[in-house]
Amino acid sequence: DQQVKQNSPSLSVQEGRISILNCDYTNSMFDYFLWYKKYPAEGPTFLISISSIKDKNEDGRFTVFLNKSAKHLSLHIVPSQPGDSAVYFCAASGEASGSRLTFGEGTQLTVNP
Amino acid sequence: DTGVSQNPRHKITKRGQNVTFRCDPISEHNRLYWYRQTLGQGPEFLTYFQNEAQLEKSRLLSDRFSAERPKGSFSTLEIQRTEQGDSAMYLCASSPTTPVEYEQYFGPGTRLTVT
Numbered sequence: 665d666q667q668v669k670q671n672s673p674s675l676s677v678q679e680g681r682i683s684i685l686n687c688d689y690t691n692s693m694f695d696y697f698l699w700y701k702k703y704p705a706e707g708p709t710f711l712i713s714i715s716s717i718k719d720k721n722e723d724g725r726f727t728v729f730l731n732k733s734a735k736h737l738s739l740h741i742v743p744s745q746p747g748d749s750a751v752y753f754c755a756a757s758g759e760a761s762g763s764r765l766t767f768g769e770g771t772q773l774t775v776n777p
Numbered sequence: 778d779t780g781v782s783q784n785p786r787h788k789i790t791k792r793g794q795n796v797t798f799r800c801d802p803i804s805e806h807n808r809l810y811w812y813r814q815t816l817g818q819g820p821e822f823l824t825y826f827q828n829e830a831q832l833e834k835s836r837l838l839s840d841r842f843s844a845e846r847p848k849g850s851f852s853t854l855e856i857q858r859t860e861q862g863d864s865a866m867y868l869c870a871s872s873p874t875t876p877v878e879y880e881q882y883f884g885p886g887t888r889l890t891v892t
Contacts, residue, residue, distance in 0.1 A: 668819075696879040707781070707868055707883030708820065715878075753819050757879040762833050763808060763872075765881060767819030 670768035683741040687754030695758030702751045744775045781884035797855045798887045802871030812868040
């Protein structure tokens, strides 16, 4: 049962343009949604999160949008930079799921100079 | 560097052998988590500790797997009688008892290859 899904295994964008990464979830009990970035040979690095009571959270070039009715969230990166090239994981958590993070499969973002 | 550290970074073993991995969390973090990541998938939760108490175990954690955190600091994950299906990246993460945004901080992982 894949409770968090990222349907796009890869995304390629030009430097300076917007990157939009998508994530869908099925468990309405999730309270928090997080995005992690992973470079090769490193562990995932926390990027940004959003509470289920909000619909938008912004941090510099990164903005996460949450649509609870659609059980969908997205990460926008503007402007995209070559250093943003990495695998991005969507994750969800909440009191109902204990302390575990439930991850999606990941999306490989490539930003071309 | 005060991040999460894991040792070894790579381990190659033959099927049937036992292996043990170590994780040192961020020093002020009370919670410690183990995840497993296979190719093309996101990390999957295995177990977590609050100080020295193991509070939750995933059904992925078969009888051949055991984790300890004896003094509430570092943790070890042991796999007995390894199988080829155990080949994966094993990730450790830590967090404060009440993380502000449920964030967890990950180590670089131990890549296990079972031949």
